[in-house]
Amino acid sequence: AQRVTQPEKLLSVFKGAPVELKCNYSYSGSPELFWYVQYSRQRLQLLLRHISRESIKGFTADLNKGETSFHLKKPFAQEEDSAMYYCALGNDYKLSFGAGTTVTVRA
């Protein structure tokens, strides 16, 4: 069975500080991993996917198969990064979501 764990429900950082959101997964095959974000009063949206190896809004995420992790990182957090972040694991059409981490960036 596939499972996604986001160990931190809440994460508070100061503006300009690095931020890292942890995501661990369990899956027997080759995983497809994603990060979704929901800003206040906005819809949930796809932030990035591991296969793209892209940096979106300054965020990057590296898939570590040895540690079964897909942590989301940003070197310098901005106030507009305050949001709810979900890690998700894809198995064909079935996407399993973590419970989410609420990030608050303080001025």
Place this chain on the structure above:
Amino acid sequence: NAGVTQTPKFRVLKTGQSMTLLCAQDMNHEYMYWYRQDPGMGLRLIHYSVGEGTTAKGEVPDGYNVSRLKKQNFLLGLESAAPSQTSVYFCASSYSKQPQHFGDGTRLSIL
């Protein structure tokens, strides 16, 4: 540019009542999804569709039925609502296997 539109936004039902949630997308996406979100949990896939006229079960399909008669619409039905179905329901669509665009959600309470 509406994207994904869900109706209604809120609804209160009594146990045993039936209702249909409507999801409409204007992006010509093939793939559409229905998720539910409960407190402290991530979104869980109820049903999905890979194209007009097709539907498939997700992770938690029991108690729900779906239909995709038109490409732009994906309906989620509750034939006999139960309190365990109290949740926030999200519809999503995508051009790929994983959802990309979500609706605002429907908050459903069953008494």
